[in-house]
Every structure is written in C-alpha cells, then in structure tokens.
Amino acid sequence: MSSAPRFRFAPSPTGFFHVGGARTALYNWALAKRLGGTFVLRIEDTDEARNQPEWTQGIIDALAWIGVRQDDPTFEGPYFQSQYAEAHIEAAQRLFAEGKAYYCDLTSEQIQERSKASGKQGYDGYSRDRGLEAGPGRVLRFRVPEGQTVVNDLVRGRVEFANETIEDFVLLRGNGSPMFLLANVVDDITMRVSHVVRAEEHLPNTPKQQMIWDALGQTPPVWAHVPVLVNEQRKKLSKRRDKVALEQFRDEGYLPEAMINYLMTLGWAPQGETEIVPWSTIERDFRLEDVNHSPAFFDLKKLAAFNGEYIRAMSTEEFFAAAQPFLVGENIPWIPAQFDEAKFRAMAPLAQTRLVLMTELPMLVDFLFLDEPLIDEDSWKKTFGSPDGVEMLNDAIAALSTGLDWNHDSLKLCIEATGAARGLKLGKAQAPIRVAVTGRTIGPPLFEALELMGEEQVMERLRAAAERLASA
RNA sequence: GCCCCCAUCGUCUAGUGGCCUAGGACACCACCCUUUCAAGGUGGCGGCACGGGUUCGAAUCCCGUUGGGGGUGCCA
Secondary structure: OOOOOEEEEOOOOOOOOEHHHHHHHHHHHHHHHHOOOEEEEEEOOOOOOOOOOHHHHHHHHHHHHOOOOOOOOOEEEEEEHHHHHHHHHHHHHHHHHOOOEEEEOOOHHHHHHHHHHHOOOOOOOOOOOOOOOOOOOOEEEEOOOOOEEEEEEOOOEEEEEEHHHOOOOEEEOOOOOEOHHHHHHHHHHHOOOOEEEEEHHHHHHHHHHHHHHHHOOOOOOEEEEEOOEEOOOOOEOOOOOOOOEHHHHHHOOOOHHHHHHHHHOOOOOOOOOOOOOOHHHHHHHOOHHHOOOOOEEOOHHHHHHHHHHHHHHOOHHHHHHHHHHHOOOOOOOOOHHHOOHHHHHHHHHHHHOOOOOHHHHHHHHHHHOOOOOOOOHHHHHHHHOOHHHHHHHHHHHHHHOOOOOOOHHHHHHHHHHHHHHOOOOHHHHHHHHHHHHHOOOOOOOHHHHHHHHOHHHHHHHHHHHHHHHHHO
16 A cells, blocks of 8 residues: 655654754655655653653744744644553563563673673673563563664665674663664554654664564565764764754744755755755755765854845845844843834845844844944944044034035035045045944944934934043 | 764765766855945865776776764663
C-alpha cells in the first residue's frame, strides 16, 4: 500500500529551540508540503530530569515563527511520547516473548569489569542464554542477530554495518521504562511514519532501530541523515558553547524569512545564481537527493547579510509592520507618548537600508522623539575636539537663523555654503550639526531629518550644543 | 581503541567524465557614487587535501594516504 508520505520531527523539550533542529524541521516540512504528505510533531518527553514541560510551548512557538504552523493541515500533533509508554513496553514484551530480547542483571560496573578483563569494549552478551525473567534492576536487551544490517539512506546511499560491531543494546531500563531507541521506533510505527529525516548524529543508531523495525515485523521507513551544523571549530553546534537559540535570533531582530532561507542554504542550494529565494521556491525544489554530505558552518555573518537583504526587500508597509515589535519595550529610549508615527513613517525608508538587525532601528530614529538627543560622548569629542567643529556650529546657527525655507534642499545648500566659506566640504561641514541634533556622527540622511523635526526644535538643539561648548 | 560518515575559494555552495581557463553568494580589498553611515555599481583576492589507478579525456569513477566530523550511556 502506498499512501501519502508521513514525515516527523521529534525534539525533546530540554531547552531553547536549536537552529539545527529548526533546519531539520524545515527539511521535513518542505518535503511534507511538496509531496502532499504530513508533518508529525512528536515531543520526546520520556522521563529524564532535563525535560521541562514549559519548553514544549517554546518548541511550538519557535516552529510557528519559521512557518511550521500548527493550524496548517499538513501539521499533525503534537504527540507526547510519554503518553505512549504502554505501547513501548508492550512491544518490548513481545520481543522478549519471541526470544528477540532477553533480560540481564549486570550493573554498568560489572559490565565495565568484564570488558576490562576481556579487553573488549562494551557489553559482551553475558546474559543472552541465561534465561532470566523480568525483575527489578534487570534491563531488557535486544538480541542482535548475526549478519549485517544495510541501511539505505536517501542522502548517504547504502551504509553497511556488521552486526558483530553492535552490542546487545538496552530496550527497557532496570526500572522498566523504555529507552529512546525503542520508544522512538514504536512511536514511528504507531504514527505510521514513512520517512525519517534527521541529523547525521543519528546514523549510528539507525541499524539498531532498523533491527527493531524488522523484529517487530514492520517495514522500516525511508531513512535520510542530513549533515550536522558546526561552529567555527568545526564541532557540532552545542547549546552550551554556541549561540543557537532560535528565540534569541528572533529577539535580536532577525526576520523569520531570512532565517528560514539561510537555514535552507546550509547543505543545499537553490538552482540559479542567487541563494535568496522565497519559501515557495524552496518548497517546490528541495530534494533530499541534493543535500550535501559534509557538515556546514553556521555563519552568523552570512545570516546577517541575508537579514539585511530581506529588510531592504520589504515594501514600506511591510517594513513598518515588521518594525512595530522593535519600537516598544525596555530598551527603547523614548516613552510611548513621545513616539510620533508620522515622523517615523517619513524616516523609515531612510532607515531601512541602514539595518542589518531590526534591533538597530531605535538608535537610528530616537532623536526624533526624545526631548533632547542622547549625546554619544565619543562622537561629541571627535567632532568638537577641534576649533573647526565649534566654529562651524556657530556659523551654521547664524546662517540658519536668516529665515530660509525649512526644507532639506535649502538646508543642504545653506550648510554647504557655510562650510565652503570655511574651506570645508559638505561631509565635514554637516558633522557638527549632525552631532548637535542627533547626538551621533552616524545616522540617517541629515537634511531630511532636520526638515522633519522643524526649525524650532533644530535651532534649540544647535543652541544647546553651542552653550555646552561655550561653558566648557 | 572500535564503528560510521565526510573532503571544491576563509565560509556556504554550483558542478554527476569533455561545455571548467572551476561558476555564484558571504567575508575581505580597491575604485565609483555619496550628506555621515549604509545601500548600490565596477573590479580584485581566493579553491578541486595528497598519492596512485581507470579513461583519448577526471573536480567528477576506483583504491590508498592524510585530515576533519559523528557515534560508541540503564541521554535523546
């Protein structure tokens, strides 16, 4: 029987959502969408002190952020592994009854001693034929058959494992609870999973799991092991060492579209000369057969470049909408009442090309809303440390007080002429005004900002700066 | 140690025996544009790990070496 493929993503709720997990989820999602299949979310929450229920919602939220949405008909779940414990144990008992698994009462210390004495690594199958029944402290081990196990992997090809290199692994712990290898397979069977697409670190588990599928009389799924994501040291990305939390990227102002697009180019590339492609293209063209075989470095710089690209590609309205979450909150220097939407809308397009992260937006526009600019002292010193800067400021105040039309063109001409009189090019001449008005040497185009703020406020700030300099 | 995977510019990749003098993107450098900073434009730097085969022909196929990585739990 051939029916629509069923993919699955099976994270454990042990912390923030890992970008590597995000990519795996995206791969599964793209495939499920294109093939008209299903994406099953299963939370692997089986015991272990590390699991925290609150992370589950975090996983669901993070998935939604990258477009893997629960309300989409392709999405199924979440299922919780802990609720299927009975099925896991039942399957284990069946394997025991059929002689495909056996109990063992050796402790890890005893196993180590035996291994030391024999000079061979791992468990030696000591209890294989001892006919032990279930009992407290006794683990159930899988009886690995002779021969070899061949894993047919969609990205790796044919991978052979000699069964003699695989020890009789544990199915049920001494306390009777199921282990990952077993639970994972039984759940996949229960949920009729047809394709297991996961990170390469699971490849060594695969022959074991395939043997369980076989022993349970089931046809194993299609396997696909995608390369891991690594850090600069070429080590697998880890929550401890590396910045990997999707939530953090979201909060720092990365756009989900940029993150999705970037993640998909790690190990795979869309056709053509550009890597910046919409999800619809990814969904249409992504194939496991085209996935690269080597680990990929998660490059923050390139991610940032993608983000800037996506920010610039937005329409004014889209940008305005995307900006909202970054205009409020603790780190915003102005209070909400000071925010002027009209001014922001006028300035937004000028800020848009200057952003890599959305969180950089406030410092580009804050002077528009604050009563007084936030003076960056380094900028101040750099600009007014020489007489040139101070004199230019005074000249500008005089020149701007002659009743000119307050628009950016005439403002520019005025400052240009004032600077020229002192032998300064516009680039130099505008600096003192910029620092006095915005507080910084860098920012959006100055004359447009001056026009927007209006004569009164600008003159006030220029005079305030002059006063500060005079009294210094 | 043992098992498994991998190997194209610094990085992400295109490339599936001749179209490769190896293409693109990020980063970097230079120049142009310019109202600071960006953006944009133009150009540059830079790679098939090594050694053997196979073939008329190899980045592409085979073998080996070296180098990376992953796994080796009563974690998932």
